[in-house]
Amino acid sequence: MAPYPDRPDRPGLSGTRGEFGDDAGDYEDIDIKEAFGLPDSLPPIRLAPLPELAAQARQAPLPRQLAALADWAGEDGRDVGEEGLLPAAAAAGAISALGVTADDFAFLWEYAVAVEWLVYDGDDDDERALPGETAGDWADGDDEAVVQAWTSTLAAVLSETLDVTGPAGPGEWDKLGFAGLAFTGQPMALAILLFLARREGLSVTDFTEVLWENASGDLPAREAAAARQRWVSMYGDPAALLLRKLAELRAVTESGGMIRLTPLTLAALHEQLADSGIDIPLLPATAAELTGAQLLAMAEGVGDDEFEAESDAWLAARGADRGARELLGLAAAGGPGERMLAVAAVTRIGSAAEPAWRDSLGVPQLRAYAKVALITLAGTGEVPRDLEPLPDDMAWITTDMLALACDEEFPDPEEIAASFREAVPAGQEAAVLEMMWRGSHPDAVDVLNHVGRYHPDKQVAKAARTAAYKAVSRRASTR
Secondary structure (H helix, E strand, O other): OOOOOOOOOOOOOOOOOOOOOOHHHHOOOOOOOOOHOOOOOOOOOOOOOOHHHHHHHHHHHHHHHHHHHHHHOOOOOOOOOOOOOOOOOOOHHHHHHHHHOHHHHHHHHHHHHHHEEEEEEEEEEEEEEOOOHHHHHHOOOOOOHHHHHHHHHHHHHHHHHHHOOOOOOOOHHHHHHOOOOOOOHHHHHHHHHHHHHOOEEEHHHHHHHHHHHHHHHOOHHHHHHHHHHHHHHHOHHHHHHHHHHHOOOEEEEEEEEEEEEHHHHHHHHHHHHOOOOOOOOOOOOOHHOOOOHHHHHHHHHHHHHHHHHHOOOOOOOHHHHHHHHHHHHHHHHHHHHHHHHHHHHHHHHHHHHHHHHHHHHOOOHHHHHHHHHHHHHHHOOOOOOOOOOOOHHHHHHHHHHHHHOOOOOOOOHHHHHHHHHHHHOOHHHHHHHHHHOOOOOOHHHHHHHHHHHHHOHHHHHHHHHHHHHHOOOOOOOEE
């Protein structure tokens, strides 16, 4: 790679420095929510406080290198040629002063001019590169200004990284067999995917495959595979390159093959997505300040360990009995997801929740869970008569469990099958399906229909469809 690429001008990042859209031509009116098919709302999120974000930004190597580049340019700037490139001798001097490789300098220069770490001044005969507004923000030292400079740099990394390498122009793309490949916009798409997957993270393998699948567009599989192989052999792995640059920015972390966004990136993307019209509520700073509804809502956006820690801290602040009753009230009023989260949190309280469980025996939505909890707390071999599970109790819990795997927009037969195996003991499929269609759960018909439509086992699917028909008939006859 040359010290920096010689390529024609193209749309920049955004009309406002530090945002993630584009500012010229056909790109200026892009709506992120519409472009990526995002929902109207996403799970709530807790953002790190500004001083913490600023401290993290100051430790990131990439903006520090960009600040050093702006310092090297100095107040008087550096002469650049007609195409905005440093002369070879000056580029070599900058590379030496910054202590980077020529390849790394190519990225630094592109990032710098993309988001005003450097700006051009003068005319065609005497044009110079001078420190820009982003360099000023960073040098200012104010927490908000530093985070703004970091966010601008994130925009540059997402926009520019995959354009620095590769053929010089469209003709070369076709000549080298890359017609149909398109990396533009893919880094931003992956950043949003990581934001949506912030609970589990995204594996390096999935990150790579999603990038190539999207970049290949409508190319036939064989042509896409051949183009991918050629590209990697000539220019390296674009996914690995992007991850490396994001890591240098401290925008992502990678552990055990799983990628997650850092607090800085979560904050930047939250602002961008919120500006596009997506409702992403902000959570209070501590668990003690959460409402019960906020606690349950945050579960979709954090990992299991983090949610358990949050719920335990919330219960400690509320008190065991008060907290248990508030969560069980939400469980009774909510859907299967909220109910099972609340039940799990209350179960962890132990014996201090027994009075709340006792009072829940008369609540249809909670009766089955209360019986299980009280039997467990009793710890005796003999089950009291009033706690003996009824067929409707078993049907209720099974329906709740299966409901979590029912996604009408993105049905997953394998997930349905796995959930069914977990919820229904082997050999008892017919008996459980009968309990479900006879039961009182309001979601039973929808769940049975979903299992009947998407379960990969034809016999199970047929039995579920039959059970759904019987449930509908039964409910019609009782009206």
